Amino acid sequence: MSAITRAFGKRMRQLRRERGLAQDRLAAQAGLSASYVGFIERGERNPT
Numbered sequence: 001m002s003a004i005t006r007a008f009g010k011r012m013r014q015l016r017r018e019r020g021l022a023q024d025r026l027a028a029q030a031g032l033s034a035s036y037v038g039f040i041e042r043g044e045r046n047p048t
Helices: 003-018 023-030 034-041
Strands: none
Touching: 003 034, 023 034
């Protein structure tokens, strides 16, 4: 994936952790699966 995708995922993980959210909690709030959130944070998927 692109550097932008990886940077986005890194920032998303940072913000999630600062707010004390687990991936599954963030996923539930966003209407996504926890695995998809993980893919985004690792830069393996584009957020859409």
